[in-house]
Amino acid sequence: MIRTPAPVTTDSYLVGLDQEYRLPNDEENVIRIKQNPPSGFGRKIFDNISVAGVSDSRYSESVDGLVCGQGRRLTLQREPENQYDKNAVAVIAAWTSEGTERTGQIGYLPKEAAREIAEKYAELPIGASLHILYMRTSEKSAGLRINVWIPKVSPASRVELPFDETIPMPDDPVERNLRGIELEKQGLIENAILMYQRNVEESVSGTHPYMRLATIYRKRKAYDKEVEVLQRAISVYQHTVPKGQVGRRKDMEAFRGRLEKAKALLGS
Numbered sequence: 001m002i003r004t005p006a007p008v009t010t011d012s013y014l015v016g017l018d019q020e021y022r023l024p025n026d027e028e029n030v031i032r033i034k035q036n037p038p039s040g041f042g043r044k045i046f047d048n049i050s051v052a053g054v055s056d057s058r059y060s061e062s063v064d065g066l067v068c069g070q071g072r073r074l075t076l077q078r079e080p081e082n083q084y085d086k087n088a089v090a091v092i093a094a095w096t097s098e099g100t101e102r103t104g105q106i107g108y109l110p111k112e113a114a115r116e117i118a119e120k121y122a123e124l125p126i127g128a129s130l131h132i133l134y135m136r137t138s139e140k141s142a143g144l145r146i147n148v149w150i151p152k153v154s155p156a157s158r159v160e161l162p163f164d165e166t167i168p169m170p171d172d173p174v175e176r177n178l179r180g181i182e183l184e185k186q187g188l189i190e191n192a193i194l195m196y197q198r199n200v201e202e203s204v205s206g207t208h209p210y211m212r213l214a215t216i217y218r219k220r221k222a223y224d225k226e227v228e229v230l231q232r233a234i235s236v237y238q239h240t241v242p243k244g245q246v247g248r249r250k251d252m253e254a255f256r257g258r259l260e261k262a263k264a265l266l267g268s
Contacts, residue, residue: 003068003135006031018072029135031067038075038127041149045121046113048131051091051144053107062093062104063142067133069095069102074128074146076109078181080208081174085111086247087118091128091146106144113148123215124150125185163190170195173204180212189216200229203236207251210236214258223266230259 005028006020012032015021020031037044054063066072073094082088089109095102108114117126127149134143167188170176180195193216199209210233217226233255241248 005029029137029140031133031135033072033130033133035072035129035131035147037129037147037149038073040151041125041127042152043150044147045117045126045150046109046146046148048145048147049110049113051107051146052110054143055141056107059104059106060136060142062102063106063144064136065097065102065104066093066095066106066144067135067142069097071096071101072130074130076126076128076148077178078126080177081206085114086207087111087114089114089117089126091144109148117148121150126150160189161187164188167191169198173199173202177206177208180209184212192216200232203240205236205241207233207254210255211258214262218262218265221265223262226262227259227266230255230262234259 006022008024008026009015009021010024012021012023012034015032015034017034017036020033022028022030022032026032053059071094075092075094077090077092079088079090080086090105091107091109093104093106109117128146129149130144131147132143132145134140136142167179167183170179176195176199180192183189183192183195193213196209196213200213210229213229214226214233217223217229234252237248237252237255241251
């Protein structure tokens, strides 16, 4: 991959938004870039962290395209159905090349960062902005460092939008989960509920649709619906998930613990 090195500056404060630059001590393959956080995101939770897996051959074309492209933007996508890590967060890049808009995955958030997001910010949307890109050379691998953001406002302050009849229902259950996540971020909660409900009706294994529905119903104090969803989750796991599957016992305990609390709230 060949491209012109970024210009050198001694004062990064003079660099405009989305402009490339290097500091005097940076090597030629370094591209620093100033980006505002995504619209609606105002609190930075991780600063200048590396993107994991960038050197993976599956992502190399997208990484190189991002480095050489224009109009670069990042999005973060939770992967609750990831078989290796349920907390996994994929980093998706978008850029323009020769007048054509392109997009592709470039890696994942580091495992520790993904776990912290799952523990502390499970109810919040997450976004990212570019910080540093490292061009691939004959001697060095490509690399990226990014900033991760959440909204300044709390989930409770988000406005819930009315049901949107134009949003289609995906055929794939994983896509329905992902679509549900995005719809929740947008405030289209009723649409998100439909996505998760379809997965529940189809007895999809995996905690995400059950736990998200349970969480939504808990917030609405619809404890009867929360109980129904959790009972369904337990039944699905008992009959369709092999007893030896990794995480099955932990998931079952989580369902049962939440069900016990929901029943208590329903009876109070």
